Amino acid sequence: MRQSDPGATAPPDGLPAVAAYGLTVARGGNEVLRGLSFVVPRGCIVGVLGPSGCGKTTLLRSVVGVQQPTSGHVQVLGHPAGATPLRTRVGYVTQAPSVYADLTVLENLRYFAAALGMRGWRREDAVVRVVKEVDLASYADKLVARLSGGQYSRVSLAVALLNRPDLLVMDEPTVGLDPMVRRELWAVFGRLADEGTTLLVSSHVMDEADRCDRLLLMRSGRLLASADRDTLLGHTGCVDVEEAFMRLVETATAAEARAAQRRAAPPDPLPGLPGLVDQAAAPAAERSFFAVDVPS
Ligand SMILES: Nc1ncnc2c1ncn2[C@@H]1O[C@H](COP(=O)(O)OP(=O)(O)OP(=O)(O)O)[C@@H](O)[C@H]1O
Numbered sequence: 001m002r003q004s005d006p007g008a009t010a011p012p013d014g015l016p017a018v019a020a021y022g023l024t025v026a027r028g029g030n031e032v033l034r035g036l037s038f039v040v041p042r043g044c045i046v047g048v049l050g051p052s053g054c055g056k057t058t059l060l061r062s063v064v065g066v067q068q069p070t071s072g073h074v075q076v077l078g079h080p081a082g083a084t085p086l087r088t089r090v091g092y093v094t095q096a097p098s099v100y101a102d103l104t105v106l107e108n109l110r111y112f113a114a115a116l117g118m119r120g121w122r123r124e125d126a127v128v129r130v131v132k133e134v135d136l137a138s139y140a141d142k143l144v145a146r147l148s149g150g151q152y153s154r155v156s157l158a159v160a161l162l163n164r165p166d167l168l169v170m171d172e173p174t175v176g177l178d179p180m181v182r183r184e185l186w187a188v189f190g191r192l193a194d195e196g197t198t199l200l201v202s203s204h205v206m207d208e209a210d211r212c213d214r215l216l217l218m219r220s221g222r223l224l225a226s227a228d229r230d231t232l233l234g235h236t237g238c239v240d241v242e243e244a245f246m247r248l249v250e251t252a253t254a255a256e257a258r259a260a261q262r263r264a265a266p267p268d269p270l271p272g273l274p275g276l277v278d279q280a281a282a283p284a285a286e287r288s289f290f291a292v293d294v295p296s
Pocket of ligand 1: 027029
């Protein structure tokens with residue numbers, strides 16, 4: 001099922017998992033997302049990468065439907081983000097702990113399954129399935145308070161999987177974990193994608209980009225690029241995503257400085273005089289990374 005070609009991953013209804021257009025969000029009076037447009041194809045792992053404070057969580061919250069946009073819109077599985085039919089189809093793993101430390105792993109899973117309306121054998125089936133899916137069996141009876149960071153992350157993930165979501169949204173699920181545990185978690189994400197789940201995962205660790213089918217690179221509330229890794233490296237001529245990110249930041253910064261200069265300059269007396277030439281001559285490559293969706 002897992003493929004990185006958006007055309008090939010089109011489901012029978014032909015809709016991507018997520019399609020955002022002109023997504024703009026203000027928080028605390030500041031614009032923190034600025035006109036983001038992108039697509040998340042189904043059955044892929046899409047990484048949302050960028051430095052702390054660039055707007056990753058806000059983007060994920062907008063997809064889940066808990067963050068109201070000021071303009072633009074987000075469609076999820078063919079519905080407006082947050083619509084009632086999505087409640088059982090979208091799983092959300094937040095950055096903040098969302099399971100009870102004073103309950104065991106199984107008690108947590110049974111509690112959340114019941115909260116989702118599962119009863120009797122259906123509830124037990126779901127609990128057994130997720131325990132297996134995220135390899136929780138060996139500490140299923142342990143108190144969550146006594147788990148390691150990686151085990152704790154698995155419990156949060158298991159809760160989000162109880163409903164068998166079509167789209168799983170995860171906010172920095174590997175933050176603070178050692179490389180070995182991160183690798184194990186990414187193996188679980190890979191298995192889920194292979195089985196057809198779409199994963200939208202934020203991270204500020206650029207090397208996690210290698211594990212994603214597609215990337216959304218962000219900076220200061222804007223999308224620098226939406227592309228698969230190879231396309232991104234090909235366009236920038238860089239050898240890794242971190243370097244490509246820095247290249248895009250430099251390009252964006254230079255373009256912003258030129259735009260600010262143009263705004264500050266007195267208006268050109270006549271069209272066609274030197275002040276306009278600079279604008280027209282801005283290299284196409286430089287403009288192409290702003291809020292573009294680069295096909296694979
Ligand atoms: N509740 C809030 N009220 C006002 N501003 C907020 C709120 N939450 C976040 N912000 C601001 O929105 C911007 C984007 O924050 P967001 O949490 O989306 O970034 P992030 O990329 O997920 O950061 P991190 O990697 O540190 O989690 C930041 O400037 C932040 O200060």
